[in-house]
Amino acid sequence: MINKVILVGNVGLDPEVRTLETGVKVARVRLATTERIFNRQTNETTEHTEWHTITLWRGLAEVVDKYVRKGSQIYVEGSLRSREWERDGVKHYATEIVADDMKLLGRRSDNPQQGGYQQPAQGGYQQPAQGGYQQSQNNFQQPQYQQPAQPQAPVMPNDDPDDLPF
Numbered sequence: 001m002i003n004k005v006i007l008v009g010n011v012g013l014d015p016e017v018r019t020l021e022t023g024v025k026v027a028r029v030r031l032a033t034t035e036r037i038f039n040r041q042t043n044e045t046t047e048h049t050e051w052h053t054i055t056l057w058r059g060l061a062e063v064v065d066k067y068v069r070k071g072s073q074i075y076v077e078g079s080l081r082s083r084e085w086e087r088d089g090v091k092h093y094a095t096e097i098v099a100d101d102m103k104l105l106g107r108r109s110d111n112p113q114q115g116g117y118q119q120p121a122q123g124g125y126q127q128p129a130q131g132g133y134q135q136s137q138n139n140f141q142q143p144q145y146q147q148p149a150q151p152q153a154p155v156m157p158n159d160d161p162d163d164l165p166f
Helices: 058-067
Strands: 005-011 016-019 025-039 044-057 073-087 090-104 115-118 134-136 139-141
Touching (some): 005 044, 016 058, 025 073, 044 058, 044 073, 058 090
Antiparallel strands (some): 005 073, 016 025, 025 044, 073 090, 090 115, 134 139
């Protein structure tokens, strides 16, 4: 089974960051994603904004605390979680995204430290495929950026683009 969510949007409020009694940091971010829909009959574009609650734990929460503010554009990967609770005899329900990867997007002036951050399964950080920051012994080290090689398909003289190999 797969439970995966990928979002790119703008942060609507400054993040809520708390430290639990155990010392674990948790952050909650409200993220807006906007879809533009073009109506061919009226020749008008309308927008639909959806609001998402993102929960980030431990190292990702620390990154959010340091670098994410209202208006920041971020990329989030995670999974959907639904929960319910009762308060004053009334049942409440919430669906949120628990993030396991987050990247800061936008202009450098929006986010002073560009890069991606992944929540690993156990301790430390993993460097994302597109670069970012890597935590090692609680110190951030900037990775070396290299332009990836562009793969080239060999050109065969009798290639027929309609003859697909599957």
